[in-house]
Structures are given as structure tokens and as C-alpha cells.
Amino acid sequence: MFIIPKEKEVPLGCITPAPVTEQPMMITGNWREYRPVIEQEKCNLCMNCIVYCPDACWQLNEVEDEVVWNAKYCKGCLICVNECTTEALSKAYELDFEDGVVRLEKPF
Amino acid sequence: MASKVKQITVWARGVVQDKEGRDIANGLANAAKKEGKFTQAFDNYVDLPDRVNVPLRKYARISDEEIEERYEYENEKPEVVIVADATLVKGINVLRGMEKGGVLVVNTDRKPEDILKFIPNRDLLKAIVCVDAKGICGEATVDFSGSEGGVDAVGLGAGMAAPILGALVRGTNLVKLENLAAVVKNKEALYKGHEQAVVKTL
Numbered sequence: 001m002f003i004i005p006k007e008k009e010v011p012l013g014c015i016t017p018a019p020v021t022e023q024p025m026m027i028t029g030n031w032r033e034y035r036p037v038i039e040q041e042k043c044n045l046c047m048n049c050i051v052y053c054p055d056a057c058w059q060l061n062e063v064e065d066e067v068v069w070n071a072k073y074c075k076g077c078l079i080c081v082n083e084c085t086t087e088a089l090s091k092a093y094e095l096d097f098e099d100g101v102v103r104l105e106k107p108f
Numbered sequence: 109m110a111s112k113v114k115q116i117t118v119w120a121r122g123v124v125q126d127k128e129g130r131d132i133a134n135g136l137a138n139a140a141k142k143e144g145k146f147t148q149a150f151d152n153y154v155d156l157p158d159r160v161n162v163p164l165r166k167y168a169r170i171s172d173e174e175i176e177e178r179y180e181y182e183n184e185k186p187e188v189v190i191v192a193d194a195t196l197v198k199g200i201n202v203l204r205g206m207e208k209g210g211v212l213v214v215n216t217d218r219k220p221e222d223i224l225k226f227i228p229n230r231d232l233l234k235a236i237v238c239v240d241a242k243g244i245c246g247e248a249t250v251d252f253s254g255s256e257g258g259v260d261a262v263g264l265g266a267g268m269a270a271p272i273l274g275a276l277v278r279g280t281n282l283v284k285l286e287n288l289a290a291v292v293k294n295k296e297a298l299y300k301g302h303e304q305a306v307v308k309t310l
Contacts, residue, residue, distance in 0.1 A: 030199020031161040033121075075161065094195040095218060101226065102199045107155045107163045 022072070028055065029102040032076030034091040040066055042088035049080035049089065071100040113171040114282065115183035119202055120192040122155070122162035127251045127262070129192055131269035133166040136276070138264070139287040140170045148175055152182065163200050170282060186210065188280055190272060192241075194218065197226045209234045211279045215241045215272055220308040230310065239275035239305040241268040244297050265292030271301025278305045 036049075049058040049067060057070040058080060081089045094100065116136060120129030130151060137149035148169040155164040167183045169175055185205045191197060194216035203210065212233055214223050217240040224230050245268045254260030265273065270292045277285045285302060292298050 030163055030196070032199070033161065033193065033195045094198060095216070095222065095226075100198065103201050103228075104199065105201050105204055107165075107200065 027072060027102055027104060028075045029072045029100065030104060030107075032074055032094055032100075034076050034078060035071070035074065035094055035097070035100065036069065036076075036078060036080050036089045037092045038067065038069065039088045039090075042086050043067065044086050044088075046085050048083045048085055052079050052083045054079065072102065112173055113169050113175055113177070114188070115186045116168040116170070116188045116190065116282070117183045117186040118166040118168070118190045118192060119196050119200065120164055120166065121160075121196070122164050123158065123160045125192050125268075126164070127254065128268045128272075129164065129166040130254065131265050131267070132190055132192065132272055133168040135265050135269060135273050135288065135291050136283060137168045137170070138291045139273075139283040142287045142290060143283065146171045146174050150181065154182070163196055188213070188276070188282065190276065191215065192268070192272065194223060197223060201229070203227065203229050203232050206232050208232050211235050211237065213237045213239070213272060213276050213279060215239060215268065217243055220306060224308075233310050235279050235307060235309045237275050237279035237305050237307050239271055239301050241271040241275075241297075241301060244268075244271045244300050244304065245294070263293040265298070266294050270294040270297040271304075274298040274301030274303075275305035277302055278307050 043066065050060060054077065055073050055075060057074040058067050059070065061068045078091050081091050118129045118132045133149040137147035140147045150167055152165040152167065155162065185207055188211045189202050189206065190213045191202055192215050194214050196202060210232055214236065216223060216238050218238065220236045220238045223238065224236060251262050253262050273288050273292060277283065277288065289295050289298055
């Protein structure tokens with residue numbers, strides 16, 4: 001019988017573990033024209049933004065009990081704004097903010 | 109590369125501004141050709157432009173003598189940089205390779221000062237020109253005609269490219285406005301962009 005070593009075993013249901021590190025070769029923050037802005041008072045932690053974000057740019061901060069946005073990789077697709085159940089998320093034009101600057105030397 | 113060749117780089121958004129960016133480079137090169145100059149205009153293959161909103165480049169070159177650099181597909185030292193979408197200044201070092209005394213043309217409804225605060229190497233610039241092309245022409249035309257050797261059914265400069273080209277004449281002396289008017293389809297927007305452009309000399 002073919003024995004798979006313990007460290008190479010695929011997790012149950014063949015689902016790979018969540019990515020824990022950033023991908024520095026593919027920073028997509030400069031694709032963004034509009035960004036999602038969260039009002040923490042309205043948010044009821046339904047986690048829709050975390051589930052629907054294609055780039056995992058929404059993460060749950062378990063200490064503060066709130067969702068946190070990642071400016072470096074958010075492409076501004078605004079799927080999270082669409083899926084938000086409590087209208088805590090809204091879109092805002094990127095030039096209104098001082099932060100979120102990526103400024104790469106080359107696109108890739 | 110000989111210094112006589114004037115290099116113009118256009119930054120635009122993938123897919124949604126693909127045609128607009130190409131129209132700016134092509135319109136500029138065609139207008140300069142009417143003045144008897146030697147020109148080149150081409151897209152960048154490196155940027156993988158077939159994804160929505162990805163930053164991409166289009167290039168134009170204008171020279172009084174024949175351009176000999178046929179096999180260099182990037183403008184290393186752009187003299188004029190055109191940014192077709194203002195939010196690109198936060199994501200990309202748009203002035204990369206520029207020598208002192210360049211010109212930046214930005215499509216935005218904001219003031220030049222609001223754009224300049226996002227450009228740390230702004231001392232390279234001689235002037236910045238801001239024009240609200242979206243206010244003049246409305247939304248960008250999402251169109252692929254004219255791409256990769258296809259027939260351009262929409263026509264050169266039917267959309268946002270026309271006011272940006274008009275604003276370019278205010279900041280630089282690369283081409284004359286009447287030569288651009290002979291090339292560009294939406295002449296009204298071209299003149300409007302020329303009038304409404306805000307020039308700030310640094």
C-alpha cells in the first residue's frame with residue numbers, strides 16, 4: 001500500500017489551508033478606482049464581505065471584534081459593497097484618501 | 109537612444125480605457141505626421157492589458173529625423189506622461205525615467221495641487237495640465253475596435269481621448285491644435301478640452 005507521509009497529507013475534504021502570507025509578486029492595490037469604506041457601528045459581523053471578497057482583503061480581527069480591510073491588495077471590485085446586508089459598506093473615490101498608496105515602479 | 113526622439117507615455121486602465129489610451133498615442137502620432145515628423149505609436153505587451161482596471165501603457169515617439177530604435181518596445185525616458193485615469197498616480201510611479209523638465213497631463217476633475225501631493229518626485233515636472241475629460245465626454249467608451257490590427261469602426265478620438273489631446277496642446281508644443289483637429293473625430297470635445305484645461309507651471 002502506498003503510504004503518504006503525514007506532512008504531505010491533504011486536509012479533510014481536500015480544502016487547502018487559508019493563505020497566511022501575502023503574495024508580494026502580485027500587488028493589485030493599484031487597480032482600484034473606488035474603495036469600500038466601513039462604518040463599524042452599522043456592521044453586525046455577518047461576514048458576507050469576508051466570504052465574497054475574491055482576494056481575501058477582508059479579515060476578521062478577533063481581538064477587536066471587527067472586520068479589517070487590506071488596502072494593498074483590494075482591486076476595488078466593490079462586490080463587498082453589493083453583498084453587505086446592513087449597508088455598513090459604501091464606496092468612495094480613491095483620491096479622497098491620503099492612505100492606500102502602493103506606487104509600484106512597474107505594473108508587474 | 110538619441111535625445112532628438114521625443115517619447116510620450118500614456119497610462120490608462122485595462123479594458124475600460126484600452127481604446128482611449130491607444131487613441132491618445134495614435135492621434136498624437138498621426139497629427140505629428142501631418143507636420144512632416146517621423147513618428148511611432150504602439151501598445152505595451154508587458155502589462156498584460158486584458159484585465160479590467162489593470163494599469164497599462166501606450167507609447168508614442170516623435171522625431172525630426174528618422175527613428176532608428178525599432179526594436180525597443182518601451183519608452184525609457186518619457187518627456188511627456190499622460191495619465192488617463194487620475195487614481196493611477198497612487199498606484200504607479202508614473203514619472204519613472206523622466207528627466208527634469210517633463211510635462212504631466214492628468215484626466216481629473218480635481219485641482220493640480222490635489223494630484224501633485226500624490227507625486228513625491230514632482231520636482232521633475234515643468235508643468236502639470238489637468239482636464240476633466242469625463243465631464244466633457246461622459247463615461248469612457250468600452251470598445252475593442254482598432255485593437256491588434258482590427259478595423260477601427262468607432263473612429264480615432266471619438267471618446268475621452270479628444271479632450272485629453274486638446275489639453276496636451278496647452279502644456280506642450282509637440283503638435284499643433286489644427287493638425288489634431290484634422291485627425292480626431294470628436295472635434296468639439298477637442299476644443300473644449302483645450303479651453304477648459306488647467307495648466308500649472310512649477
